[in-house]
Amino acid sequence: MIEPLLERLNKFHPLNAALTERISSATNMVTYHAGDYILKEGQVCNKACLVIKGLARSYYIKEDKDITSRFMDEGFIITSWISYYTQQPGNEFIEALEETTLACINYADIQKMYTDFPEFNIVGRKQAEYGFFMAEQRTQILRKHTAEEKYKFFLSNHPTLLQRVALKHIATYLGMNEETLSRVRSKFHRKKD
Amino acid sequence: MIEPLLERLNKFHPLNAALTERISSATNMVTYHAGDYILKEGQVCNKACLVIKGLARSYYIKEDKDITSRFMDEGFIITSWISYYTQQPGNEFIEALEETTLACINYADIQKMYTDFPEFNIVGRKQAEYGFFMAEQRTQILRKHTAEEKYKFFLSNHPTLLQRVALKHIATYLGMNEETLSRVRSKFHRKKD
DNA sequence: TAGGCTCATTGACAAATGTCAAGAGTCGGC
DNA sequence: GCCGACTCTTGACATTTGTCAATGAGCCTA
Numbered sequence: 001m002i003e004p005l006l007e008r009l010n011k012f013h014p015l016n017a018a019l020t021e022r023i024s025s026a027t028n029m030v031t032y033h034a035g036d037y038i039l040k041e042g043q044v045c046n047k048a049c050l051v052i053k054g055l056a057r058s059y060y061i062k063e064d065k066d067i068t069s070r071f072m073d074e075g076f077i078i079t080s081w082i083s084y085y086t087q088q089p090g091n092e093f094i095e096a097l098e099e100t101t102l103a104c105i106n107y108a109d110i111q112k113m114y115t116d117f118p119e120f121n122i123v124g125r126k127q128a129e130y131g132f133f134m135a136e137q138r139t140q141i142l143r144k145h146t147a148e149e150k151y152k153f154f155l156s157n158h159p160t161l162l163q164r165v166a167l168k169h170i171a172t173y174l175g176m177n178e179e180t181l182s183r184v185r186s187k188f189h190r191k192k193d
Numbered sequence: 194m195i196e197p198l199l200e201r202l203n204k205f206h207p208l209n210a211a212l213t214e215r216i217s218s219a220t221n222m223v224t225y226h227a228g229d230y231i232l233k234e235g236q237v238c239n240k241a242c243l244v245i246k247g248l249a250r251s252y253y254i255k256e257d258k259d260i261t262s263r264f265m266d267e268g269f270i271i272t273s274w275i276s277y278y279t280q281q282p283g284n285e286f287i288e289a290l291e292e293t294t295l296a297c298i299n300y301a302d303i304q305k306m307y308t309d310f311p312e313f314n315i316v317g318r319k320q321a322e323y324g325f326f327m328a329e330q331r332t333q334i335l336r337k338h339t340a341e342e343k344y345k346f347f348l349s350n351h352p353t354l355l356q357r358v359a360l361k362h363i364a365t366y367l368g369m370n371e372e373t374l375s376r377v378r379s380k381f382h383r384k385k386d
Numbered sequence: 387t388a389g390g391c392t393c394a395t396t397g398a399c400a401a402a403t404g405t406c407a408a409g410a411g412t413c414g415g416c
Numbered sequence: 417g418c419c420g421a422c423t424c425t426t427g428a429c430a431t432t433t434g435t436c437a438a439t440g441a442g443c444c445t446a
């Protein structure tokens with residue numbers, strides 16, 4: 001069950017036997033049920049996990065409203081980035097939306113791997129670069145695009161998620177409210193006929 | 194003049210003599226005048242530069258309008274992230290807003306340093322993590338905040354930039370138009386009296 | 387199967403933001 | 417000093433989006 005993690009990391013940089021062994025022994029497999037919390041607000045995010053199967057979302061509360069910040073499905077790395085980076089309690093919740101199996105490594109173990117295996121920093125660097133790249137894309141979408149453009153962006157970038165995620169979560173992810181998304185959808189789908 | 198770069202990188206991870214020597218010889222100092230392009234749309238961003246002195250902004254064109262994506266002043270690393278990461282032509286321009294002096298290293302040289310000095314990946318990883326962290330913050334601000342909240346965020350996070358940057362650029366950076374920012378400002382400053 | 391959920395949609399209206407146009411202030415070059 | 421270009425502000429109005437409330441569909445559970 002840990003193979004997908006090793007494969008993923010190997011793509012960033014080939015891992016030698018010793019490092020592979022270390023990763024294997026440091027990895028914990030955990031399964032969450034739909035609705036379970038993977039992380040709660042106020043906790044320090046002390047792990048990074050690859051989604052083996054399932055789907056999760058991270059969100060935070062702003063004025064009593066729950067705002068989705070990311071969806072993480074198979075192949076994604078789950079972590080509450082700001083909290084992980086600063087090792088301070090963060091404002092994010094992470095919630096499993098489906099039965100979700102994760103391959104997790106503790107923050108402390110990751111740090112130790114960085115010092116014991118310098119080449120593991122290549123993996124960490126590429127992962128961070130990839131995350132940065134994705135976050136940068138999200139900011140481009142959020143700036144100055146209409147609700148309809150944001151919806152189209154979501155459709156083309158996450159075609160499968162539409163079926164798996166409640167629309168209200170997609171709405172807050174795109175920076176609009178539920179009703180606006182609903183109207184955009186009905187207008188958009190009418191157009192296509 | 195290259196010391197600020199070495200200092201900055203040393204903070205991420207102590208550099209030994211050989212690596213310091215390599216970085217020094219790979220670094221080019223370049224100075225741009227206000228209004229000069231550091232990067233143009235359609236070019237591959239093949240370098241990363243520390244801002245020694247001055248100020249630049251990156252932007253892209255959307256429907257004939259110029260949208261600011263970031264401001265980069267002293268201590269910031271300038272790169273067009275999406276293009277740098279993919280090594281494909283990007284859609285970003287980078288423009289010097291003041292007389293700006295940069296310490297630049299080529300993409301190819303950086304990659305060679307990653308393989309020749311594995312510990313340099315620690316530096317690259319931390320830099321990417323930091324960039325990710327900042328980008329993540331930006332997405333939180335852009336989602337679901339009112340124009341006034343965005344302006345307040347800018348004030349508290351970039352207090353000095355307000356004096357150095359045209360308001361129209363701040364407006365597009367925050368995902369609103371010039372007039373809206375102007376109204377927010379007059380309302381906001383009236384309140385304080 | 388009935389009742390009680392949540393989710394998605396729709397309508398009416400309110401509020402925020404965008405668009406277009408005009409005008410005042412600032413700055414640098416000539 | 418004057419002109420022209422640019423920046424910022426303001427007003428009137430249009431459009432978009434948000435808010436509140438009601439409704440129906442789907443689903444779980446007793």
